[in-house]
Amino acid sequence: MIAPVNVSRRVFLKSGAAVAVALSAGGIRLEAYASENAQEVFAGWVEVKPDNSILILFPSTEMGQGSETALPQILADELDADWDQVSIQQLDEDDRRFGNPAFGKILYTAGSSAVYGYFDVLRQAGATLRDMIRTRAAAEWEVDTATVATGKNRVTHAPSGRSMTYGEVVALPDFTETALLTPATLKTHEQYTLIGKRVPRRDIPAKSTGKAQYAIDVRVPDMLYATVLRSPVEGESVASLNDEKARATRDVVDVVTLPDGVAVMAKTLHASFAGRAALDVRWTETSPFRKYSSTATLAAYTKAAEGKADGAAWSTHGDVKAGLARASRSFDAVYTSDYAYHAQIEPMAAVASVDADGKGAEIWVGTQTQSWTTRTATEVLGTTPDRIRLNMMTMGGGFGRRTELMQNYLRDALLCSKKANQPVKVVWSREDDLKFGAFRPAAAQYLKAGIDDNGVLTVLHHRVATPSVIEYFNPIRWQQVDPNDIISMRGAESKFYDIPDFLAEHIKTERHARILPWRGIGAAYTSFAAEAFLDEVATEAGVDPLDFRRSIMENNARGTALIDRVEEMAASVPLAEGRGRGFAFAGYGDTQAAGIVEISVNESAGTIRVHHVWIAVDAGQIVSPDNALNQIEGGVLWGVSSALFERVTITDGQVDQQNFFNYTILRNNQSPAIDVYVAENNEKPTQIGEAGNPLVPPAIANAFFALTGRRIRHQPLTPDRVREALA
Amino acid sequence: MISFTLNGKKVETDADPDTMLLIFLREELGLTGTKYGCGAAMCGACMIHMQGAPMFSCQITLARVAGMNIKTIEGLSENDDHPLQKAWIEEQVPQCGYCQSGQIMRAAALLDSNESPSEEEIRNWMSSNLCRCGTYNRIVKAVQRAASEMSS
Ligand code: FES
Ligand code: FES
Numbered sequence: 001m002i003a004p005v006n007v008s009r010r011v012f013l014k015s016g017a018a019v020a021v022a023l024s025a026g027g028i029r030l031e032a033y034a035s036e037n038a039q040e041v042f043a044g045w046v047e048v049k050p051d052n053s054i055l056i057l058f059p060s061t062e063m064g065q066g067s068e069t070a071l072p073q074i075l076a077d078e079l080d081a082d083w084d085q086v087s088i089q090q091l092d093e094d095d096r097r098f099g100n101p102a103f104g105k106i107l108y109t110a111g112s113s114a115v116y117g118y119f120d121v122l123r124q125a126g127a128t129l130r131d132m133i134r135t136r137a138a139a140e141w142e143v144d145t146a147t148v149a150t151g152k153n154r155v156t157h158a159p160s161g162r163s164m165t166y167g168e169v170v171a172l173p174d175f176t177e178t179a180l181l182t183p184a185t186l187k188t189h190e191q192y193t194l195i196g197k198r199v200p201r202r203d204i205p206a207k208s209t210g211k212a213q214y215a216i217d218v219r220v221p222d223m224l225y226a227t228v229l230r231s232p233v234e235g236e237s238v239a240s241l242n243d244e245k246a247r248a249t250r251d252v253v254d255v256v257t258l259p260d261g262v263a264v265m266a267k268t269l270h271a272s273f274a275g276r277a278a279l280d281v282r283w284t285e286t287s288p289f290r291k292y293s294s295t296a297t298l299a300a301y302t303k304a305a306e307g308k309a310d311g312a313a314w315s316t317h318g319d320v321k322a323g324l325a326r327a328s329r330s331f332d333a334v335y336t337s338d339y340a341y342h343a344q345i346e347p348m349a350a351v352a353s354v355d356a357d358g359k360g361a362e363i364w365v366g367t368q369t370q371s372w373t374t375r376t377a378t379e380v381l382g383t384t385p386d387r388i389r390l391n392m393m394t395m396g397g398g399f400g401r402r403t404e405l406m407q408n409y410l411r412d413a414l415l416c417s418k419k420a421n422q423p424v425k426v427v428w429s430r431e432d433d434l435k436f437g438a439f440r441p442a443a444a445q446y447l448k449a450g451i452d453d454n455g456v457l458t459v460l461h462h463r464v465a466t467p468s469v470i471e472y473f474n475p476i477r478w479q480q481v482d483p484n485d486i487i488s489m490r491g492a493e494s495k496f497y498d499i500p501d502f503l504a505e506h507i508k509t510e511r512h513a514r515i516l517p518w519r520g521i522g523a524a525y526t527s528f529a530a531e532a533f534l535d536e537v538a539t540e541a542g543v544d545p546l547d548f549r550r551s552i553m554e555n556n557a558r559g560t561a562l563i564d565r566v567e568e569m570a571a572s573v574p575l576a577e578g579r580g581r582g583f584a585f586a587g588y589g590d591t592q593a594a595g596i597v598e599i600s601v602n603e604s605a606g607t608i609r610v611h612h613v614w615i616a617v618d619a620g621q622i623v624s625p626d627n628a629l630n631q632i633e634g635g636v637l638w639g640v641s642s643a644l645f646e647r648v649t650i651t652d653g654q655v656d657q658q659n660f661f662n663y664t665i666l667r668n669n670q671s672p673a674i675d676v677y678v679a680e681n682n683e684k685p686t687q688i689g690e691a692g693n694p695l696v697p698p699a700i701a702n703a704f705f706a707l708t709g710r711r712i713r714h715q716p717l718t719p720d721r722v723r724e725a726l727a
Numbered sequence: 728m729i730s731f732t733l734n735g736k737k738v739e740t741d742a743d744p745d746t747m748l749l750i751f752l753r754e755e756l757g758l759t760g761t762k763y764g765c766g767a768a769m770c771g772a773c774m775i776h777m778q779g780a781p782m783f784s785c786q787i788t789l790a791r792v793a794g795m796n797i798k799t800i801e802g803l804s805e806n807d808d809h810p811l812q813k814a815w816i817e818e819q820v821p822q823c824g825y826c827q828s829g830q831i832m833r834a835a836a837l838l839d840s841n842e843s844p845s846e847e848e849i850r851n852w853m854s855s856n857l858c859r860c861g862t863y864n865r866i867v868k869a870v871q872r873a874a875s876e877m878s879s
Contacts, residue, residue, distance in 0.1 A: 064823030064860045200819060207824025208815035209807040210760020210800035214825060217759035225754070250743065269754045270746040345764045345772055345825045345859050396762070396825030397859050430765040626819055634822055634861030641861075660769035660857065669850040671863040 044097065045125040046075055048133070052153055052167030054081050059091045059098040059118065060109040061368055062203060063398030064634075065689045066627040067114040069201045071122060074115075074623060077194035078126030078187060081166075082153035088202060092390045094374035107370035110403050110517060112588060112687030115623050119685050127184035133169045140164075140172055151193075189621065189682040198626050203394065215393040216349035216427060218364040223351065223423040224253055225269040226416045227276045230261035230436050233653035234514060235287035238262060245278035255279070256419050260408075263416050269427060289653035292512035294442060297650070298336055301444035304507045305334060305465035311505035312483035314464075315493035320448075323459030323501025327450025330459075331537050334446050335529035337715040339439040339513060339648035341657070343665050346396020347433040352377075352413035353423035360387030361417065365410050366395035367402040372474075376407045380414045400517030401438070405474040434663055435655045438473070439648050440518035441466045441488065441511075445529040450501075455541035456551045457534070459501040462492050464526060467511035483508070491523030491694060494530055496559045496585065496592055497552040513650055519638055520588060523694035527586040528643075528715050531698030535582070536711065545583050545702065558618050558679070559585070562594040565677050566616040570596040579611065580707025586695035590686040591619040595636075597672070597699040601707060603726055606719030610640050610672040610700060617676065617691050620683035628688050632676050635692020641666035643697035647716050731792045733758075734802025744790035749773045751789055752799060760800035760828045764857070771856030774829035775799050781836035781855075800828040803835060811835055814873040822860035830856050834870045842878050844870070 047055045056072040072088045075081075091098055091107070099105030102117030130150055137155040138145040141162055149156050156163040169175065189196070206212040231237060243255040246264050251271035256263045264275035324330055351364040359381055367373045370392060377388045395402060409426055416424040428436070443466035450459040469487035471478040478485075485506060492504035504526075518524060538548035546563055553559045563585065575581060579600045587593040595615040599608050613636050622628050645664040649656045657663040697715050705711050710725040730739040733756075742751060747766075752758045752775075764772030766785045773784040776798040784799075803809050811831050821827045830853065837844055837852045844852065849870050850863075858866070 064821075066822070200816070201821075203824065204816055204819055204821050205807070207821035207827050208812045208831065210758075210828040211807075212824050213759065214762075216763065217753070219754070219757060219759075268742075268746070269750050270743060343859055345762070345770060345823070345857060347763070395823060397823045399859075427763075430767065430770075630819060630822060630862065630865065633864055637861030637863060638859075659767045660765050661767065665857060665859060666861075666863075667857065668853040668863040668866065669847075670854075671850070671861075674864060 045122070046079065046129055048129065048166045048170045050167045050171040052085060052165045054079070054086045054153070054166070055089055056086055057091055057098060058088050059107065060100070060114040061366070061370070061392050061395065063109070063366070063368065063395035063402070065112070065114070065631060066201050066624060067109070068203055069199065070115055070624040070627065071118055073194045073199055074119060074122040075126040077192055078123045079130045080150040080152065080193070083194060083199065085153050090392055091370060092392055094371045094385055099371070108372070108403070109368040109398070110400065111521070112689035112691070116685045116687065123186055124184060127186050131184040133166055136172055136175050137164055137169050195623050196621065196625060199624060201627060212394055214346050214396050215351065215364055215366040216346055216396070218351045218393065218425065220351060220353060220423045223425055224265045224267065224416070224420055225272040226263045226265045226412065226424050226426045227269075227272045227429065228258060228261045228263045228412055228426065228432070229276050229279050229281060230432065231283050232435070233283070233287045234289045236260065236283045236285060239282045239284045242280040245280070246275040249275040249278055254420060256416055258412055258415055261412070263412060263426070265416055265420055265424060273429070287653060289512065292650060292653050294339060294648070294650040297512045298338070298442050298444060301442060301465040301509050302334060302336060304509050305444040305446040305463050307507070309507065311463060311507035314484065314489045314504045314506050315495070316503045318459070318501030320459055320461040320501045320503040324448065324450050324461070327459055328453050329540070330448060330450040331540055332446065332448040333533050333536060333713060334444060335532065335713045336444045337442065337525040337528060339442050339650070340518060340524075340642055340646045341434060341437050341439055341648050341663055342397070342399045342401040342518060343663065344395070344397025344399055344401055347430055348409040348428040349426060350410040350413040351423060351425045352410065352417040354381065354414060354417040355387070356421070358418050359383040361414060362389040362391070363410065364391040364393055365407070366393040367407060368398050369403060372403070372405050373407060373410060375405065376410050377414060379406065380411050381418070399519045400521070403473065403517055404438070405476060430659050434657055434659065437648070437655070438514035438516035440524055441469060441513075441515040443525045445526065447529060447533045449533065449537045451537065451541050455543045455548070457499055457537065457548070460494065460499050462494070462504040462526070462530060463507055464489060464492050464504065464522070465507040465509050467509050467515060469515050469517060472511055472514070473516050487517050487521045489522045489526065490589070491526035491586065492530065496556055496587065497549070498555055499552060519635070520690045520693045523586060523588055523690070524642065525715065527584070527694035528697040528701070531584040531586055531695065532701040532711070532713065535698070535702040535705065539705070549585050559592045562592055562616040562618055562679065566594040566596055566614050569614040569616065569675055569677060573612065576611070580703045582699045582701065582703030582706055584695040584699035584702060586698070587617070588687050588690040588694055591617060591688065591691040593617045593691050593695055595695040595699050597696065597703050599700060599703040599707065601704065601722065606722035608644055608700065608704065608717055608722060609670070610644070612673045613640070613696065614675045615677070615692065615695070616679070618679035618681070619686045619688050619691060620681060621685045622678060622680070623685060625678065628678055629676050631688050632678070632692040633674050635690060636674050636696055637666055637671055639693035639696025640672065640700070642693065643700045643716055645716055645718070647718065729789050729793045731794060732796045734798055740789065742789060744788060746789050747785055748775070748787040748789060748792050748797070749784040752784060758799050758801050762825055762828060764826070769857070770826070771833055772826050772829040774832040774856065776832060776836060779836070779839065781833050800832055803831065809835065810873040810876045811838070811869065814869040814876065818865050818869040818872060820862050820865040820869050822862055826856060826858045830858065830866055834866070834873070837870070838874055838877060843874050846871070
């Protein structure tokens with residue numbers, strides 16, 4: 001047996017070892033800070049030890065987006081730390097002092113929010129400690145603080161030639177009493193030494209050698225394995241069970257009935273799968289979900305989108321009715337999109353070791369939220385957070401999959417471990433992960449637009465018929481935000497454009513499948529509809545699609561600069577024979593992006609090939625430039641994959657697809673060349689991780705029109721739809 | 728009793744001969760660098776070398792492995808310094824990293840037989856391996872970098 005991993009990583013927050021940054025009360029001018037309580041803000045973020053090493057807390061979780069390096073980089077820069085002396089510590093508890101400012105201090109890694117959410121607080125924490133170190137050093141040398149400089153873990157007083165390491169300073173008597181009489185001074189962007197510089201990601205060596213440990217890799221002593229046979233239709237449970245054969249399988253230890261399934265616990269994973277295959281279960285077969293099939297669902301959503309009933313206004317200004325009445329010409333169209341699956345390559349897995357009294361547990365799991373993982377455990381065990389010991393594992397992809405309030409993979413591990421009185425690892429097979437996945441919702445959208453005599457867009461009405469994702473995956477949150485569902489609606493606000501009369505509304509439809517946030521959330525389909533539709537309107541108006549956007553972006557200099565840039569980038573490569581290009585302008589949240597794609601079509605096979613993607617992105621100050629490129633490239637490929645292939649269908653409440661042979665995602669030899677431009681500026685940082693994908697599907701649809709003269713208004717653009725469009 | 732050679736060392740086991748090599752490596756031996764992604768020869772996360780050839784370890788039972796020579800990511804290099812591993816770090820390829828052991832093992836088998844593959848050869852060869860994070864273009868660059876390092 002290999003030694004268990006990550007037995008406990010909680011030392012940092014609890015120990016007062018060395019010198020933690022606890023500002024002495026009264027020593028700081030609180031009013032100068034964003035928070036009312038600076039001590040709360042800074043305590044625990046960073047620790048400088050007498051040996052001159054630095055420990056920085058990483059409050060998010062890592063799923064490939066690179067925040068594990070980028071966030072500490074921000075703090076280390078303001079601290080003037082020697083990056084080589086910095087180690088990084090995962091926050092392994094639901095400690096809201098470190099909560100994500102972009103999510104009301106919930107520990108929640110989603111919405112591409114880590115850098116922009118934490119940027120200010122990390123800078124302030126780093127700068128505060130740096131100024132404390134300078135102040136204490138100045139006192140020691142009896143010189144004016146202003147004459148003490150910092151750099152690379154060192155304070156220096158040039159006039160006298162004296163210098164100390166940070167470690168030496170924090171070891172001086174009374175360091176923790178060091179009071180700052182003025183608020184810490186933040187660097188100007190010219191002074192950055194790490195922010196915006198190429199700093200290699202800390203997690204990459206372990207991920208290049210097979211050493212990175214994911215939840216599915218965790219092994220602890222005496223651990224059992226469990227796999228779960230789950231009710232094939234949502235909302236059903238076991239009606240009758242014959243587990244005789246399963247129990248007789250070699251190495252099977254026990255069979256447990258769960259709320260919506262049956263778990264087979266065994267000494268080996270092989271035996272658990274074998275035992276599961278031998279189960280004989282009848283389900284209640286009473287669920288209303290049995291009557292849902294995705295084709296009918298989408299037809300119902302389409303009817304709702306085209307209907308007259310008002311939805312919840314998501315974004316509105318002016319008056320669309322009056323605007324449409326005034327318009328010189330108007331157009332409308334319906335766009336649809338199917339369910340899509342996350343397809344993260346690590347299937348869901350969790351390890352739980354429940355305490356003997358059943359009221360506490362140690363947990364190893366990869367999720368996007370310490371808060372909801374802790375809550376899942378306390379709800380399942382009927383206990384309090386202090387009894388839960390978390391190990392937040394690096395994730396084999398997140399993309400929204402691991403965000404739910406109630407995490408049933410973890411629930412099952414807890415229930416099994418409690419029953420077995422042993423640690424248990426629950427592993428989902430790929431088939432489980434797909435069949436019991438939770439998807440980007442199916443959506444139907446009705447759009448109506450009007451232009452004036454100059455061919456300028458003056459009015460846009462965008463109706464999105466789709467269920468509320470938040471209501472399902474986080475009912476607590478829904479109570480706070482109802483009826484505004486950012487997960488279902490993001491992107492529909494078309495906020496980078498000036499459109500005098502505008503309304504985006506959410507026609508909340510009945511939920512017919514499990515749904516979750518999915519990379520790009522609403523923008524993954526609202527931008528498809530809006531940007532493909534604007535291309536239609538531009539064509540009808542006889543205006544170049546780029547100029548059409550420019551004419552509604554007169555107050556958006558950063559956005560138009562991206563259009564100019566991407567136009568230039570694509571123009572540097574001549575359009576190849578038999579290919580077409582399409583444009584779209586989207587982005588995510590506050591990040592703007594303009595893109596051009598080049599495609600060709602195999603008419604008989606009905607396949608679209610994407611050859612080249614040019615994309616220009618403005619996400620404000622970039623913390624980690626090379627990683628930003630990697631994220632944008634990844635986002636672009638996600639967009640290509642979703643536009644061309646990705647489609648979950650449901651028949652009588654059951655998912656039809658099983659594995660990667662019938663849920664197809666993009667492969668290496670289908671990937672386009674990608675040229676990325678990232679604007680360099682020092683504006684507030686905004687989202688990166690989901691900025692790349694929303695514009696890709698509409699750009700492909702627009703390129704398809706440019707090449708063939710036909711529109712496809714249904715995502716993905718599958719071969720049957722391509723052939724139908726060309727017929 | 729089944730015995731085979733794993734990363735240069737002899738392994739003997741009385742585990743169920745129907746056990747898939749992937750599960751045996753990961754759960755019995757703790758060699759978790761090799762990943763489970765699909766169990767269906769569709770993703771390549773489980774890629775290992777058997778007799779020097781790249782194989783999906785999710786498709787090979789222990790019974791088939793008897794007497795064979797198996798190499799996993801843990802045995803690819805002595806000090807984690809295979810030119811591909813260095814190139815992966817240099818090009819900052821991984822995002823979530825979950826697919827990358829399989830990608831590297833797949834690429835290593837290519838470079839064993841083709842010193843300077845073209846971009847198209849690399850892409851086609853690497854298409855057995857899925858990367859959901861979308862690192863394909865960096866993978867190509869890293870393979871090219873490793874190839875030129877190995878031939879220089
Ligand atoms: S796990 Fe073997 S190919 Fe996917
Ligand atoms: S790096 Fe995440 S799947 Fe490849």
